Amino acid sequence: MQIQQLFSKRVGVIATMHKKEKVIAPLLQQELDIKTIVPPNFNTDVFGTFTREIKRPGNQITAAKLKAEKALKMTGESLAIASEGSFVPHPLVPYIYSNREIVILLDKQNEIEIIGEEFSIDTNFNHQIVENLPEAYDFAKKVGFPEHGLVVSWSDAAKNSMEIIKGITTAAKLQETIQTALNNSVDGKVSLETDMRALYNPTRMKNIAKATLDLLNKIKSLCPQCSAPGFAITEKIAGLPCEMCSIPTSLTLSVIYHCQKCGFKQEKLFPNGREFADPAQCMYCNP
Structure with a gap:
């Protein structure tokens, strides 16, 4: 299965009303040869607003999928791209906000769903x-x-x-x-x-572009068994041993790649290129 055969010359509908196509469209066109369009009079506010008048239906992925599905229904096309952002306190760093952006690709023709993501503290949310x-x-x-x-x-x-x-x-x-x-x-x-709407927030727009690049990287990652795109990490396993005492740490030892198409899984050891953890990050050597 070749990437170009899947996407080249196809129409990709970008489900947005906030000018996200400015950063998403050039990347899709350059890397996948997709011709992008934005549906006219497409109101994404019905899927939630940052100013809280309308609550988001479910989580980020649910909202993004709803946008993509609506765009496909409006246009009659089979390929859609949608994004959704969230802003929350950083899970590890006190008093700092973080921005998580996801960009989802829905391909009804090939039954493919792939999600790109960017998690960043580069945000002016306040x-x-x-x-x-x-x-x-x-x-x-x-x-x-x-x-x-x-x-x-x-x-x-x-x-x-x-x-x-x-x-x-x-x-x-x-x-x-x-x-x-x-x-x-x-x-x-x-x-x-x-x-925080993308067209009024250039910092957020940069994170959407990064999430789109992550999406493209996942699309280009092909399953070793069936060659379907989107062969991506779905699980991280902790336990990288300490270089000094060999006790397992909380750092990542391996990752699991999973193909949503055929179900094939593959484990990759030492994804960060290190076989041992720094003793400074060991709870025994550095309690």
Whole structure:
């Protein structure tokens, strides 16, 4: 099974309304010879919003698959690409946020589903409650405004509702919005946060590109048994022995590659190129 035979000259539908095709399309076209399109009037907000008006249906992978399926239904094509991002506190490093981006390829013609991923601490994801313009300006400067957009929200006293203004990318618009919010807020406080939609966040867009590269690497990884693309790591096994005492550590000893097409599995020892762990990372030698 040759990669070019699978994808060359086919139409790939990129399921986005936030300009993600700017980083995804060139990579797919260059590496797989796919002709990409974006469905017109495609509303991805129905699959969840970062500003929490609409809850995401399930996890990241579920949401991305729903986007891809919807794009295929709208266009009648058989190949779709969709992405989904999340921003959460880093699991190991306190007080730092992380960005996980996934990019999924759904190929109904060949019954293939492959997911690329990027996990990064390179993100400006942040939020703050402000009570005046100087505080708003300080926050904006800290998160890379105006190259990165902002979102302002407040509880409006007169309307008895939560007001949200997104996509703020100029100093004039920021000043106008903050002033309006302060004048109408129930408690004189305004919520200011980074706009995490891809078209307003170049840092996130870079992570989407990296996730797309990971997707392409997995596509090019062919199963040794059936030659299907997507022969990827599905499990990591800890236990790399300490170089000094030989006791197993928490570092990766081996990885398991799995083919979703035929089910073939293969274990690869020492995926990081080291047969022993540094004693500094051993709980016995360095408790």
